[in-house]
Amino acid sequence: MTSRLSFATLDQARPAARRPALDPRAMSTGSVHLGVGAFHRAHQAVFTEDAMAAAGESGWGIHAVTQRSARVAEQLDPQDGLYGVLTCGLDGAGEPERSLRIVGAVRAVSFPGEQTGEVLARLAAPTTHLVTLTVTEKGYRRSGDRLDLRDEGVQADLAALREERRTGTAVETAAGSPIGMLARGLARRAHGAATPMSVVCCDNIVHNGPMVGRLVSEFLLAAGADGAAAWVADHVTFPATMVDRIVPATTAAERAAAEAISGLQDEGLVVAEPYRQWVIEDSFAGPRPAWERAGATLTSDVAPFEEAKLRILNGTHSYLAYRGALLGHATIAEAVTDAGLGAEVSAFIDHDVIPTLTPPPGVDLGQYRDSVLERFANPALGHTTQQVAMDGSQKLPVRLLGTAADRLTAGAIPERTARAVAAWMVFVARAADGSSPLVLDDPQAEVLGAAVAGAASGAALADRLLDLEQIFPPALAGDERFRSAVREQVTDLA
Structure with a gap:
């Protein structure tokens, strides 16, 4: 029976599979990603790992957060966060060409349905400097350009934050929405760590960064957390970005192809084209990975x-x-x-x-x-x-x-x-x-x-x-x- 990818089996990977750019066991966690799916694993996580390797840093390991189910956690937890990216392109003769790299930048995965408290603690931690998001257009729970305050998930998060403010004690009710979870974490940060943070939206939405900032502000004000809203306005930036890489659904045939390359079973495999692009507004409140050293474009105007x-x-x-x-x-x-x-x-x-x-x-x-x-x-x-x-x-x-x-x-x-x-x-x-x-x-x-x-x-x-x-x-x-x-x-x- 084929061994499953993990720290224990990583050294058994065949030479054709590229190993992580740096030792994942040596990484510390400096960022949180909301909405971990195939795209994040094939895009931002790869850029982040390559940036750490290029800059000789190890402090940007990712604490990834799922959305509606625990499926990604169930895929990656037994693999110590390791997974492969199978790149599928064409050679000079137009024939299919595949390569496989193993990525280790994801250092933890949480499912909010059961681990919201863990996520909120990580968002509030002074060692967390960065949040990235890929929750898809509909994940932002908008009505027009505004936060949909009638959405059940948003209402549950509002109730949780109001209760936390009323009692002065942590409320770890399961997050009902990505914006609610982010805003609850930022509210804790405003009254605790109080160190600046950058929130980087990576969804295909016009002016995506400012949009997220506006929704967070609307949430905090609706919850009566005016002080936290003012702190966020002064200490948190929301850079705009543009992301590009085609990441189709992974098929059984591609899992088999990756296993043939590495010699290891990988339940977290993602598939991508060779091309990748990331353009980021250079507007950060604090430290960030050296993404430009991994090929990203930092610009004043996205x-x-x-x-x-x-x-x-x-x-x-x-x-x-x-x-x-x-x-x-x-x-x-x-x-x-x-x-x-x-x-x-x-x-x-x-x-x-x-x-x-x-x-x-x-x-x-x-x-x-x-x-x-x-x-x-x-x-x-x-x-x-x-x-x-x-x-x-x-x-x-x-x-x-x-x-x-x-x-x-x-x-x-x-x-x-x-x-x-x-x-x-x-x-x-x-x-x-x-x-x-x-x-x-x-x-x-x-x-x-x-x-x-x-x-x-x-x-x-x-x-x-x-x-x-x-x-x-x-x-x-x-x-x-x-x-x-x-x-x-x-x-x-x-």
């Missing part, structure tokens, strides 16, 4: 990088997901290599997206477009259209609707963006009525299903969805040029 990535890469990803799924393509690679669809998305980028962008320093947007489409065509990743299609109501506003609004402001009708939006609408309709294998996996699934039920025509379907103000800003939905273009495209696709 916005141009962020907008180019969200609109070119993420916008195109969504376009391919919905349009590709409607055409019967199972993966993004199949969709982008469909000659007709490939031409569609190239025209979308060239005619609608690039004219709205300011090129980031040192970036040629045409070359960036080509690199994005080449990455999407990597068949080794197996990124499914259904996977990318998830949570469309959360993704459309940041990936597509800003492009549409900017083109309309410039006096141009964004026909190709309208087609991408229309593909989402037809996808929603077919998934909601059960007429296809498509699945509507979306936090607004009930609202969307009710909106599309019984739509007698493409125009009616377009109008019903455009009228959902929680997705479409009234100024955009009310622009007859855009509405007409979407109606026309929905009619064509339906």
Whole structure:
């Protein structure tokens, strides 16, 4: 029977598997990550381990926190936090090429359902200087741009913090939301360690850092913790970031491939493409890892990088997901290599997206477009259209609707963006009525299903969805040029 990856078996790993960049047993914990999933393990954790190795530091080990289940803890705890990153690319001849590295930067994993007290203590500890987050768009429990104070999880966290303030004793009620857990930890820090902290959001949300800062402030004020809110405003920074690496779901075949390389069983394996990018606003309240020595870009202005990535890469990803799924393509690679669809998305980028962008320093947007489409065509990743299609109501506003609004402001009708939006609408309709294998996996699934039920025509379907103000800003939905273009495209696709 194959041995499982752990400290006890690490030395048994075959030479083809790259070992951790430094001894994980020598690391101390200096950061907390909320929302540990495949992306964090393939992205920020790798950057952090490489930064420690490059700078000769060992104090940035990560205390990782799961979200809705203990699954990642159950994967990594028996492995002493070790896991592999299987990089899947193509060689010079276009043939699949794989490499495996073992990462040791994650030094502890907690499940809030059972270990909220442990997480809060770590957030409040003076040795913790940094929090990073990847909780997905819907994890922030927002209503519009504000914290949804009616959300049950947020309400549970508010009640816990109010009780803690009333009694002056620690309340370790299980955290109900990532923002609630973070704010509860910061409130303890304000009255305890009182050392500065940096909170780094790594989700694909416009102005993600300031957004998290605003939600934390709203939570603390709603809990009556005005003093903690004032302390956070003075001692905690929320740098904006842009992250980029494609990290598809891990399959049994990839687990077998990794085991063949290392000779060890790895329940925590993640899969990623070779490419990785991290752009971070250089706005920190205290110490941080030397991420720039691991290839990250530190800048005074993330916005141009962020907008180019969200609109070119993420916008195109969504376009391919919905349009590709409607055409019967199972993966993004199949969709982008469909000659007709490939031409569609190239025209979308060239005619609608690039004219709205300011090129980031040192970036040629045409070359960036080509690199994005080449990455999407990597068949080794197996990124499914259904996977990318998830949570469309959360993704459309940041990936597509800003492009549409900017083109309309410039006096141009964004026909190709309208087609991408229309593909989402037809996808929603077919998934909601059960007429296809498509699945509507979306936090607004009930609202969307009710909106599309019984739509007698493409125009009616377009109008019903455009009228959902929680997705479409009234100024955009009310622009007859855009509405007409979407109606026309929905009619064509339906």
